[in-house]
Amino acid sequence: MTAIVECKGITKHYRQGSIDVPALRGVDLAIEKGDFASLAGPSGSGKTTLLNIVGGLDRPTEGTISIDGQDLTALDNEELADLRLRKIGFVFQAYNLIPVLSAVENVEFTQQLMNVPAKERRERAKEMLHQVGLDGMENRRPSRLSGGQQQRVAVARALASRPSIVLADEPTANLDTKTAEDLITLMSDLNERYGVTFLMATHDDRVISRTRRHIVIADGRVASDELRPAEMAV
Amino acid sequence: MLVGLAWRNIWRQPHRTALSLSSIAIAGTITVFLLALQQGAYGTMKESVLKLMDGFAQLQPPGYADDPDIRKSISDSGPLIADLVSLPEVTAATPRAASYAILSNGPQSYGAAIVGIDPAREVKVSNLASTITRGRYLQPGDEDAVVIGAGLARNLKLNPGDSVTMLGSAQDGSIAADILKVTGIFSTGSPALDRQVVEMPLVHFQQDFAMNGSINLIAVSGEHLSTINAAIPSLEKIARRNDLVARDWTQLEPALHDVILLDGSFSALLYVSLVIIVVFIILNTLLMSVLERTREFGMLMAIGMKPRQIGRMVWLELLFLAGSGSAIAIAAGSAITAWAATQGIPFPGAEALFSQWNMPSTLYPQLTLLSATAGPLAILVAVAIAGFIPYARVRRLEPVTAMRSA
């Protein structure tokens, strides 16, 4: 197996005034190509912090982190932005989309940042929207899409740039049960069919039960990390 | 890409954008109109003053302006005047000679500036003839005739048809003495002029003052003051060839020039304040919208947009606002000004003030490229420069802090 992400001895301390808040206390973690992993743990356990560090949005206080063998701690802010653009797909809990762009334009956006020719990126964006089941919604702006549809557009966008890994932070937190099920099924399909690597921070059991790798984080440390067969969708 | 995004972003808050646009458009329109009115007023002022006597430019012997000595003269002016009139910008040129003399009528004696003029050519440069209130202006063929200002006429108790004694010093140092007949009395509205100036036919002046056919200066006129201003280099060339100097309107009427400069700098202050207020409003609005979108900017950075790209997008939003607002201002300001220029703007009650400059009390705004664009472009440039503030602020954003902001 090849590790896409390798974290070694990651700590993260936030300063809040004069108080030192330790969010991560030493995380060693490797995410393998094709992983469909959940990062579970109670609120405040450090899930978002770890995801942000893995995705090059934030820097660890100590430790090293590499993506595809590239050491992120050696990169400056511009290079990190470029790494996020090319290697990482993000899906957040909410506010994922650019409100003034249509669904297809949102999906195209990152390719546009990479200067992919217009025709090529438009075709790819349409194909991605088709993959996430949003045919016919291409020209709608986010305000005219439901919460579940918006998350699907976010997934389509995350995949459009062919990233090494998709990081999702509580992607189902704002969705009702049925919609959440559909979204996780979609991601599971993409993982199985195309081998897309997912790491999802969540405390939603519906999500956790559907992943093959269960990483649990507690108090800023990896408490357990198990491979289990994912439950089938009901 | 940034361009399209920026353009759509400004329409996310249509009300706010409409407000920003109108503040730029209104301020810009005001600057267009006021600047045009100001230029119109200055133009009228200058032309009124200069047309009275000075002309739009003059050719003089060197040093004549500082010390108008009758001995500083131009001897063979015929070919010179022909040269001047042959310039396409020059519509007329008229020779003059001038000296100070004492005028007496019985017991009353007053000093006066006696100007010898060529009646046929003078009327093409000076409209003094149109200010004659009693009697008539000088005509070709007049000899020992004078027209005098109303103030001087009152002091000397002279009426048209009366005789007046002149005593002066001729060019050769001899005494210039004559008895002249008042044909007309002019009233220009300028007390200084009306108290001092006397005109008589040039040929007779040259005899009285032993000028030997010479003159002291040539006054030049054109279609507009601006055409003559543009022709100053050509006038200078002709002047140099004849050992003379060319003097433009600022040198002929330095006091008026100073008044206009002073007034211009006061109104510039007004325009600058207007621009600053507009920039402040627009910048404030944009900073508010930047603050509201901080979380969105965090998301944009997360998916790989660089802070400087976001900063540029925000700067573009500001440029679009300012550009559209300025375009509206130029269009609306020009339309309003053009309409006002056909109507004229009356200033009732200002007659007394304006008549000092021999000015009419209805002003016509002058729509030029400068008056139509200077204000709006100043706003555009100022807003563009001020755009560095939101740009710099956005560039400093950290993705995680931005995304955690409410």
Ligand SMILES: Nc1ncnc2c1ncn2[C@@H]1O[C@H](COP(=O)(O)OP(=O)(O)O)[C@@H](O)[C@H]1O
């Ligand atoms: N920017 C920050 N400043 C200060 N404390 C923070 C910051 N981000 C996270 N924390 C703290 O770090 C801890 C972990 O937070 P987080 O990673 O968001 O946890 P989770 O995503 O598991 O809920 C929490 O105690 C949180 O309050």
Ligand SMILES: [Mg+2]
């Ligand atoms: Mg979290």
